[in-house]
Amino acid sequence: MGLSLPLPVPTRAVPPSAAALVGSLRGVGYSLETAIADILDNSIAAGAKSIDIQWEWNDGEPVGWILDDGHGMHTDRLVEAMRFGGIGPEAKRTAEDLGRFGLGLKTASLSQCRQLTVVSKASSGLASFTWDLDQLRKSGGGWDLIEGDAGLSGEIRDQLKSRKSGTLVVWRMVDFGRTNDRPSYESFLADLQRVDAHLAMVFHRFLAGDARALEITLNGSRVKAWDPFLENDESVIRNPEQRIEGPGGRVRVRGFVLPHRDRFRNEIEFEKAGGPDGWTAQQGFYVYRHKRLLSAGGWLGLGGSRAWTRDETSRLARIRIDIPNTADHDWRIDVRKAIARPPDAIRKPLQRIAEDVRRKAREVFVHRGQYGSRQKATGVSRIWQVNPEGAKRRYTVRRDHELIQFLKGRMDKTGFEFFEALLDLVERTVPVDRVWLDVTEHGVPDDEVNSSELVTTALSMARMMERAGLTPHEAAARLATMDPFDKVEDIEEKLIRKLQGAKR
Template identity: 60%
Template sequence: MKTRTVPPVAGALIGSLRGVGYSLEAAVADLIDNSITAGAGAVSLNLSWNEGSPIASIFDDGTGMSEDRLVEAMRFGGTGPNVARTTSDLGRFGLGLKTASFSQCRNLTVVSKTREGQAAFTWDIDFLAETGTGWRLIEGDDRLAPGLKIDLDNHATGTLVVWRKIDFGRKDDCPSHASFKRDLARLDRHLGMVFHRYLDGDASSLSIRLNGSHVKAWDPFLEGRSVPTPNQPIQSPGGKILFRGFVLPYQDRFATKEEFEDAGGPNGWLLQQGFYVYRLKRLIYSGGWLGLGGARGWTRDEASKLARLRIDIPNTADLDWQIDIKKSEARPPESIRQRLQQLADDVRRRAREILVHRGEYGRRSAASGVSKIWKVNSESSSRRYSVDRSHPLIAAFRKKLSGERQALLDSIFTLIERTVPVERVWLDVSEKGVDTTLPDDAELVGSALDLARILERNGLPFAEAVSSIQQMDPFDSVQNLREKLLLLDRAKQ
């Protein structure tokens, strides 16, 4: 068989790999994967604006690499996806360090230190373009500013990655200082989400500092405050996975608006609903429904925004879960999709119930006796939503009316029911979400007091009126409403 060796042109291939599609935050996360695999307990990131010519350095205190190992780490595809890995290895393709770095910069230097010595190498895209087609790796770190190596000099072992000629993968569209600062804020939030189980100590303990400030973990599941489902082990191609669902608290369970918004995550409540897929407790897929839900597929909707689901997969399942180079996408194997859909459907149903009943499903169920103005009728009914004519307030008012006026009141209710702006409400919720904040207690107590006095004037003793009102939605949400109303009544007397 006649063959011919056709090696790729170095500069051209690297230039093509720059278009893989990494964001800044995904690129940095890929480098931190290497730090975790190296046993690092601390990672320090420094990104400097440098008067419009940004420089980035990422240092970890891991075991470091010998010269030979570092050469292999700098080799493109040095270890492919089919090489056997340890159970703690977060890598896969042997491309992450290079493709992640070159998606953001044109000059990559890695300096690594073991107890036996130190080695350094640099890939420079412009140098490769100038010198032809070869793969010429620059040795040494003599071109590196001494200040960048302070952390490495102060540790017995570790690895330093430096990005220079940063252009964020763009040709002419240079970011402004303001957009650079926004990128850093987004990076902070992203790292807090992707590595939250490491930062919280659920995995091997890790601290991450970004420009001197500690990155804070963001737990998508609010464990300890949410309602979890039991752990469900599932036998899957590539190894056993573990599923667990969480229904998050309703909005009024948060102390402040800021706390509620923080719980929504980097992209907000609507976009952060759904599945979270972890590979060795490192987040791969954050929010969305993995294409489940039948032919049309579930979408991120308001009704399911309190549903979040965790899946843990081993690193032996990469191929079957179609983990991509950026480690930001995943797709479950066909053999377990139906089981995942069943489990997810249950969590979505629970989340919808919490949302409909304002976080008080158990206390606000029909058996609890809480009175609601609106009824949701069956699909076969002529009107999906109707005013409950048996509501205590409506019933009390009707008793005082003549037959003709009762008929007029019923006609008004019918008109209201037939003109509920369902389409408008649906559109507003889809576009803007829904403000589910209840009125504050003072406003509700004031309204309840007015209603109690009206009922009293119509012949119902004040104490009985109070007992009836405290069983009505939304007054049942006020703590000690009866005591507050009776105290206000006594003060009036």
């Protein structure tokens, strides 16, 4: 009996057909804006400080190019960059590198166009290569990269002239991944706006924030950061940052509760803060990888037996998560850098943080941000009191409210006892469930101050106070600090005028 050697396993080489594989990769789910963002990742990783994007209608044959001032690539490096899966997902990346799969440049570009040319300038000079889908198809399955820029117009090529180094990515034969459906000029313009909004959001920390400074222009105008957490707004509630040790590295988590609609200067500011997809869609987690936003909003499947949905009532809750690129696998980052899923080991702590932020956000949303700690600061007295969870009754009328105290002094004992019993009945029958349902379905009704009605109500109270011995000025001044009269413009003057007018 001799030693048995392991038999070689018979294999057969089955390389993919280039045209078919690349054709399939077009469908991984990029949109124009996520595709452009993926190209920008490369520019940032190459140390770019300024990136210009040009996007031209070109009589229905759109052409786009992205120019950066990064370190550029020598010829060999550029060839490697054009290789599908050049640097694979297992390679160790520098902390600055926003890439992972060695695919982005190719898959993002070719999801939108049929011809990708990359021109790059480094100390050795210019180099350029082109992938052309139609050429690939004709060449019968091979991976034949075209040398040179396939007749790129001098006007575009010259963009690199004035730069010491940099890279120019050009998309020609743009079809947005669609075969027959041609884009209209209107949809082209709408696309441009979406791209602007998306980049403003995804790179906001680079455009104005705590990341390395970067300037992005789109067709000549500067992309302005959109900050989901309103860093400069002092009415945002900011929870302290928490650190969680998880698989792949430490993540940092911070919860924010955005201000109630009433606290914005106007409707435009409010809409803007909502974000590109609006308030309800943009609630939830914002996952960043090296300060680049991966996913904006949503609850990452957290929420217990039934995952949380994006309810209107929790729309003011936003939570920032910072993950390092060493955690890519554990967070299951996808090729488009648009999806991230938290590893099981940290779902519990994330859920706890989110529960807290959601609860606070609901309070601000439903109570219009006026109840609780802020009440004292504004000095407006309110008739309803919200009691802590677990209290016997959640919503009660303040018995120490000035008007109630006033009434107590003016009524006889049985009369006031009846009034108190009535209050008790009102408190016990607050239709909380119904209100909850209505708010969830229709949102909080717009708080239109009907001033003439309110003035009438205030006036009848002021008259009673007058009869009790207060001067018109005193009565008006007290009512002016009570909810909801404080919302009527010039209520004090209006009341005084009416009270004095009545006397004449």
